[in-house]
Amino acid sequence: MSLKIRKQAMLMAVPLGAVLVAFFILPITRLIIETGQGGGMELYVEALTNPQYVHSLGYTLGVSVAVTAVSLALSGVVGVFLARNEFRGRRLLVAMLTFPLAFPGVVVGFMVIIWAGRQGLLGQMTKAMSGDKIVLAYSLTGLFLGYLYFSIPRVVVTVMAAAEKIDIELEEAARSLGASPWRVVIDVIIPALVPAFISSGAICFATSMGAFGTAFTLATDIDVLPITIYTEFTLSANIAMASCLSVILGVITWAALFGARIAAREESIGAAG
Secondary structure (H helix, E strand, O other), X not given: OOXXXXXXXXXXHHHHHHHHHHHHHHHHHHHHHHHHHHOOHHHHHHHHHOHHHHHHHHHHHHHHHHHHHHHHHHXXXXXXXXXXXXXXXXXXXXXXXXXXXXXXXXXXXXHHHHHHOOOOHHHHHHHHHHOOOOOOOOOHHHHHHXXXXXXXXXXXXXXXXXXXXXXXXXXXXXXXXXXXXXXXXXXXXXXXXXXXXXXXXXXXXXHHXXXXXXXHHOOOOOOOHHHHHHHHHHOOOOHHHXXXXXXXXXXXXXXXXXXXXXXHHHHHHHHHO
């Protein structure tokens, strides 16, 4: 590598280093320092044994896994259909499906309240039909719906891009050998989409784990980790525990993203081989 190229690489690395230090290293270091000053490992033991924090972490993991699974199932079908079919209004439909990406979490939570809150459309319809009003907004079910609303577009876009790259000749070869439509889906289409499912699923999981705005808007009967961290920091002034829980949350999401990256790469290499 010539001296000129090295200088160019160093100049390009300066903005990367500044962003890395300002937005990643310094905040994480500060969290670790706060945790160390508040009790160190004992604080982590308390966070992982105290029933309040354990339940909060369990609720967060449960909702995140459920949202990821349902998003992959629904968006996989929708993404493949949109990638394989051209029809009038397709671009408008794709735009509508991706529109929730423009909404912040608070707006998504408010939309869930309008639809399934105490005075929402769902409650009015069920009361008119059965006399009993169904309210979902202020529970884990409402949070699940809100997270699902902004998770589906992420998966749909990723699956569409992957589905467009599937070699149609592989499907035709499978059909010519007598494979049924379901066998083609199971043996050809799904394996080709596995890397996209892994990467988009990891993003859905990480986003659901750390989403705050939607949970805060619907937080009447919700005890997920972002709300617990907010409560510890603002109401209890327990900065050390809030930092500890933040580190735990960050480690879980980082591990999910890192593992998904490795798994997606191995699947891509296996498919190519």
